[in-house]
Amino acid sequence: MNTRSIPFALLLITIAGTVSANEPIQHQHIEISEDGHQQIELMRGPIGEHAQAPAGSASAEVPFGTTPDLEINLRRQIGGLAIADMDGDGRNDLVAVCYISNSFPPYDDWHDMIFYNSELGLETTPSWTSDEQTHTGDVQVGDVNGDDLLDVVTIHGGGLRTDNVSIHFGLPGGGVETTASWTSSTNPNAWGTSGKLADMDNDGDLDLVTTNQGSGVSQPTRPMFMFRNGGTGLETDPSWESAASEISNGLDTRDITGDGFPEIAVAKWVNYISGVYYNTTGTPDTNQGLFAFNADTDKGAAFTDLEDDGVPEFAFGGDPSTVYTTVHGAVFEVTTTNPPFTGPQEVHFFDVDLDGDDDFGEVHFSDGRAHIYLNRDGVLDMDPSWTYDASPVGTSMALGDLNGDGRPDLAIGYSGDPSIVVFYGQAPACAPDLTGEGDLNFLDVSAFLAAFGMMDPIADFEPDGDFNFLDVSAYLASFAKGCP
Numbered sequence: 001m002n003t004r005s006i007p008f009a010l011l012l013i014t015i016a017g018t019v020s021a022n023e024p025i026q027h028q029h030i031e032i033s034e035d036g037h038q039q040i041e042l043m044r045g046p047i048g049e050h051a052q053a054p055a056g057s058a059s060a061e062v063p064f065g066t067t068p069d070l071e072i073n074l075r076r077q078i079g080g081l082a083i084a085d086m087d088g089d090g091r092n093d094l095v096a097v098c099y100i101s102n103s104f105p106p107y108d109d110w111h112d113m114i115f116y117n118s119e120l121g122l123e124t125t126p127s128w129t130s131d132e133q134t135h136t137g138d139v140q141v142g143d144v145n146g147d148d149l150l151d152v153v154t155i156h157g158g159g160l161r162t163d164n165v166s167i168h169f170g171l172p173g174g175g176v177e178t179t180a181s182w183t184s185s186t187n188p189n190a191w192g193t194s195g196k197l198a199d200m201d202n203d204g205d206l207d208l209v210t211t212n213q214g215s216g217v218s219q220p221t222r223p224m225f226m227f228r229n230g231g232t233g234l235e236t237d238p239s240w241e242s243a244a245s246e247i248s249n250g251l252d253t254r255d256i257t258g259d260g261f262p263e264i265a266v267a268k269w270v271n272y273i274s275g276v277y278y279n280t281t282g283t284p285d286t287n288q289g290l291f292a293f294n295a296d297t298d299k300g301a302a303f304t305d306l307e308d309d310g311v312p313e314f315a316f317g318g319d320p321s322t323v324y325t326t327v328h329g330a331v332f333e334v335t336t337t338n339p340p341f342t343g344p345q346e347v348h349f350f351d352v353d354l355d356g357d358d359d360f361g362e363v364h365f366s367d368g369r370a371h372i373y374l375n376r377d378g379v380l381d382m383d384p385s386w387t388y389d390a391s392p393v394g395t396s397m398a399l400g401d402l403n404g405d406g407r408p409d410l411a412i413g414y415s416g417d418p419s420i421v422v423f424y425g426q427a428p429a430c431a432p433d434l435t436g437e438g439d440l441n442f443l444d445v446s447a448f449l450a451a452f453g454m455m456d457p458i459a460d461f462e463p464d465g466d467f468n469f470l471d472v473s474a475y476l477a478s479f480a481k482g483c484p
Contacts, residue, residue: 031393031415032101033345033365034079034137035157035193035213035249037269037297040366040393055389060431060461061374062386063353064410068421072115072124077107078413078420080139080194083400084150086128087174091117092400094411096126096420097136097154103415112136112154112168114176115420122402122422130168131179134158138194142206145169145233152176153208157191160215164192165208165227167234185236190222191215198253201282202260205229209264209284210238211248221245224266226284243286246272250346254303256312256326265314267298274298274316276326290331292316292324300347304358306334307378317344321362323380338382341367350399352408353428359385363394363412370394370412383464388423392416401425430483432475434458440479448475 029042056066079099086093094117098110114128135158144151149170156164166180190212200207207229212222223245225238247269253262257280264277264284276290292298300317313334315323320342323334337360345365349358352372360373360380368391371384396413403409407425414420432440434447451459455467461474 028104030104031365032103033393033415034077034099034101034135034395035191035269036101036215037247038343038365042391042393056387057384057457058386059374060429060458061353062372063407063425063428064372064386064423065426066388068388068418069424070122070124070422071418072420072422073418074109074125074420075107075417076113076419077101077103077110077415078395079135079137080155081396081398081411081413081420082139082141082152083398083402083409083411084141086114086141086150086152086170086176087116088149089117089174091404092402093117094122094398094402094420094422095139095141095152096413097139099135099137100133100158101135109133110135112139112152114152117402117404128176128178132166134166137192140195140197140208142197143170144197144206144208144229146205146231147172150176153195153197154180155192155195155210157193157213160189160191160219162186162189164190164212165195165210165234182233183236184227184234184238186225187237188222190225193249194251196251196253196264198262200226200253200262200279200284201228203229203231203282205231208234209251209253211251211266213247213249213269214245221247224248224251224264240283241286242277242288244272244288248272250298250300250317252302252314254312254314256303256314265301265303265316267301267316267318268295269299270297271295274301274318275331276314290324290326290329292318292322292331293333297343299345300362302347302349302360304349304360306358306375306380308357309378315347315349315360317347317362319343321347321360323360335380335382337362337371337373337380337384339364339369339371339384339387341369343367345394346396348397348399350408352399352410352425354407361397361399361410363397365393365395365415368392368394368414370397372410388412388421390414390418390421392418431461432479433483438483440483445479 082095094115097112112130113126115123138155140153152168163183165184167182195210208227223241226240227234250267261279278289296318298318321337344362363370372386374385392414462470
């Protein structure tokens with residue numbers, strides 16, 4: 001896949017100036033992100049036997065393969081994913097929401113979808129679709145109205161609108177209503193970009209915080225909103241908004257002060273600095289309290305505790321993604337990622353290998369790559385521990401058990417076809433058992449040395465593409481731990 005970012009003004013010239021009778025228009029493919037800030041021209045290569053398949057790579061400790069276990073080929077623009085049991089049958093389902101843009105060739109369907117699970121596995125054609133076709137940039141799942149049923153909360157954009165949040169409530173007999181029975185009525189109107197359900201005031205119900213932007217050159221910014229829950233549902237006009245009107249996209253919540261009220265980490269686009277809003281009373285501060293070091297093209301924010309030492313960290317998806325911590329009110333950089341291309345669309349902390357600590361995941365719009373960085377005893381890999389390089393542009397990620405084996409599976413959303421891929425979590429392998437005998441002995445050491453001498457990727461135990469003493473040291477440490 002050959003991709004490159006192009007400015008919007010140049011985009012129009014490119015469309016008009018590069019297509020001729022000798023160059024069929026279907027060979028050109030323009031993708032625009034759900035917030036309208038990124039335009040990508042995908043130049044498709046030859047079709048058929050010369051086409052290049054998507055490629056993946058993985059270190060031995062990552063529980064996902066290098067090719068998807070399931071593909072959903074519906075040609076949609078996926079704005080967000082969530083994994084949850086939506087019909088109460090004990091199996092997790094996959095919720096996928098869709099946005100619409102002026103991409104080319106155009107998309108003709110953007111209904112939101114639920115792919116239900118059964119003993120036969122996950123559907124590849126959704127049996128639930130929303131009645132509305134609305135530009136949806138993100139989705140949250142939770143019990144909003146206190147009836148012990150999961151509801152689907154969707155965040156809407158595509159322009160300035162008062163109905164930038166909708167809710168499809170769960171139904172008593174199982175499933176979800178197909179027409180949203182609750183919509184916001186915000187003042188000011190806004191282009192909603194992402195949301196987070198969390199109990200912001202510690203009263204036992206879920207409130208909703210959203211990030212927003214404006215639209216166009218004259219009104220590019222909007223404040224963040226918080227919709228408070230009165231116990232039976234959300235207020236339609238948010239009672240809290242940030243003092244600053246900016247371009248924000250991606251947030252997370254976590255109590256980092258120990259007072260029971262979660263703070264808000266929020267990613268911000270160019271000219272604005274990502275950071276954290278403190279919440280000490282159940283109503284977040286309207287002014288940002290912690291700031292990343294520089295303004296960047298950030299998308300996606302996530303909290304974690306990498307070392308499980310009670311000192312939280314927070315990450316922003318940027319150029320590159322960076323993890324910070326705070327000590328006595330001062331912000332310090334912990335680490336940065338080192339992917340082959342930077343500019344994530346979403347970032348997440350989740351425990352992919354079930355070792356008790358959070359790993360880091362990111363998906364990129366411009367180059368279609370998804371990465372996982374393993375957490376090794378409190379230290380994240382800087383280079384990707386796992387990569388999937390997809391043909392379409394990347395938009396979203398979700399982690400959860402979809403095949404019922406107790407291990408987390410990874411779903412990745414795209415704008416294009418396939419629109420969703422799923423990697424099933426694999427049982428932990430015994431990494432140093434290179435002979436596959438299930439026993440560690442001198443033959444495994446000999447096999448490692450032979451592979452190391454031939455620079456076989458199986459011997460790249462410190463997965464950085466180099467073969468040096470670090471790989472030998474990592475292998476010996478793994479050998480000494482033994483097999484599970």
